[in-house]
Amino acid sequence: MGDTSQTIVVAGGSLAGHTVVTELERRGFAGRIVWVRGQEGTAPYSRPALSKELIQGKVTAETIRLPVQRPYGPRTRIMDGAVCARLDPHADRVLVTRASKEEWISFDALFVCTGTNARVPRAFAGLPGVHSLRTLADAERIKERLAVRPRTVVVGAGLVGSEMAASLRSCELPVELIVQGQLPMEAVFGAELGRFCLEQHHANGVTTRLGTTVTALSSAGPRGPVTLTYDDGRESTADMVVLGLGAVTSCDWLDGCGLDLSDGLGCDETLRTARPNILAAGDVANWRHPLFGHRMRVEHWSNASAQARHAVESWLAGQEDRRPPAFADVPYFWSDQYGLKYQMVGHARGHDEVHVEEAGAGGYPFVTYLRGGRIVAAAGVNAPRAVMRMKARIQAELAEAPSAGGSSAGDPSTGAPPAGETTSEEVYAR
Ligand SMILES: Cc1cc2nc3c(=O)[nH]c(=O)nc-3n(C[C@H](O)[C@H](O)[C@H](O)COP(=O)(O)OP(=O)(O)OC[C@H]3O[C@@H](n4cnc5c(N)ncnc54)[C@H](O)[C@@H]3O)c2cc1C
Numbered sequence: 251m252g253d254t255s256q257t258i259v260v261a262g263g264s265l266a267g268h269t270v271v272t273e274l275e276r277r278g279f280a281g282r283i284v285w286v287r288g289q290e291g292t293a294p295y296s297r298p299a300l301s302k303e304l305i306q307g308k309v310t311a312e313t314i315r316l317p318v319q320r321p322y323g324p325r326t327r328i329m330d331g332a333v334c335a336r337l338d339p340h341a342d343r344v345l346v347t348r349a350s351k352e353e354w355i356s357f358d359a360l361f362v363c364t365g366t367n368a369r370v371p372r373a374f375a376g377l378p379g380v381h382s383l384r385t386l387a388d389a390e391r392i393k394e395r396l397a398v399r400p401r402t403v404v405v406g407a408g409l410v411g412s413e414m415a416a417s418l419r420s421c422e423l424p425v426e427l428i429v430q431g432q433l434p435m436e437a438v439f440g441a442e443l444g445r446f447c448l449e450q451h452h453a454n455g456v457t458t459r460l461g462t463t464v465t466a467l468s469s470a471g472p473r474g475p476v477t478l479t480y481d482d483g484r485e486s487t488a489d490m491v492v493l494g495l496g497a498v499t500s501c502d503w504l505d506g507c508g509l510d511l512s513d514g515l516g517c518d519e520t521l522r523t524a525r526p527n528i529l530a531a532g533d534v535a536n537w538r539h540p541l542f543g544h545r546m547r548v549e550h551w552s553n554a555s556a557q558a559r560h561a562v563e564s565w566l567a568g569q570e571d572r573r574p575p576a577f578a579d580v581p582y583f584w585s586d587q588y589g590l591k592y593q594m595v596g597h598a599r600g601h602d603e604v605h606v607e608e609a610g611a612g613g614y615p616f617v618t619y620l621r622g623g624r625i626v627a628a629a630g631v632n633a634p635r636a637v638m639r640m641k642a643r644i645q646a647e648l649a650e651a652p653s654a655g656g657s658s659a660g661d662p663s664t665g666a667p668p669a670g671e672t673t674s675e676e677v678y679a680r
Pocket residue numbers: 261262263264265266267286287288289290297298299300301332333334335363364365366367383384385409410500503531532533534548549550551552554582583584585586
């Protein structure tokens with residue numbers, strides 16, 4: 251497949267990049283692959299484990315490495331500690347930098363899998379005692395601090411903030427959770443399941459400040475306390491602050507290349523950008539979902555691998571003069587907190603009706619979200635079968651009437667989401 255003279259550059263060394271490389275090799279790509287893995291300088295690993303098992307001390311950096319089914323082929327060049335610094339789309343080449351060295355690499359195809367970074371307001375960056383959590387190095391820095399049993403304030407109650415609070419409590423450390431809205435995970439789950447999440451935090455000994463924004467942080471030094479100032483003028487101190495303020499896409503290196511960078515890297519339904527030999531997959535990809543009928547960007551683990559495989563298929567189809575297929579997977583994510591598994595399928599934005607019932611062995615809340623009378627999402631706790639049944643149902647129903655899930659969503663000509671619709675990164679920010 252492909253010819254030996256072709257070069258494919260894969261930018262990004264996490265799940266999406268790893269899956270693109272593995273899939274190209276599995277499908278017998280005969281050319282050269284240059285895999286630029288980014289600044290982290292590590293082999294790909296399970297990022298979801300960072301806020302869960304790694305902080306809890308149940309796994310180590312070695313045991314969370316992504317499995318490599320067979321060694322990468324001899325025509326795959328792995329560039330660790332290297333980043334794509336610039337794209338010249340007119341000459342089909344990328345500038346790759348490593349340490350102080352620069353190299354232009356020409357490509358026949360480029361897969362952009364550069365994901366996201368933690369969102370850290372400039373005023374909070376680099377303060378001693380203040381951490382964010384996106385990389386293995388971030389998690390190891392936090393873990394190291396746990397030896398002194400710090401009083402921790404977690405700022406932000408999206409997925410990462412909520413999981414951090416739960417993991418710190420499992421280490422029996424004192425935790426306060428700052429929630430900008432009234433409920434944790436509310437932006438993604440809505441009020442019904444958000445209330446359940448709040449009850450779980452309280453039942454497990456987390457104290458919460460609801461409806462509160464942190465306006466300033468100051469630090470007395472590496473060991474000294476961090477002072478937090480809130481929007482109501484009050485202050486508190488902590489030994490450690492962990493920020494869970496969402497993520498920003500890693501697209502700076504694409505600035506000025508002429509592609510759509512309005513929220514991540516804009517692609518069509520097939521994950522190809524306006525230049526069909528440049529494709530995107532994973533957290534960075536913003537594509538028009540054919541079933542939901544509007545653009546979205548999904549910051550979930552299973553999406554990154556499914557999109558990576560799909561992007562390879564789209565590129566290959568173009569090479570073989572076949573019509574590239576649309577990427578129509580129904581989004582899925584999970585979150586582990588206090589021994590409970592939360593799972594959600596679909597895309598609940600813009601829903602106008604919610605049904606709550608009980609499902610699974612624990613009789614926990616199971617929520618279905620409807621839009622225009624159709625189920626567009628479902629979420630449950632310890633109810634994997636019910637959630638997965640719902641995934642199949644959403645896929646089937648929306649496939650029957652594509653775009654029904656997004657019929658009132660935004661401008662159909664541009665695929666823009668409706669005004670006020672939040673992106674997935676804002677979901678994590680709350
Ligand atoms: C703490 C935490 C917990 C999570 N838990 C869950 C969960 O429970 N369930 C779930 O569904 N999802 C979870 N996620 C989200 C999930 O990890 C992401 O969706 C997934 O990692 C996306 O993979 P990706 O390859 O698209 O991007 P990323 O994982 O963001 O990787 C991007 C890669 O690109 C590299 N890079 C960046 N810029 C450049 C450049 N210019 N050149 C070259 N390389 C570059 C980076 O170094 C990195 O290796 C969690 C995320 C975090 C941070």
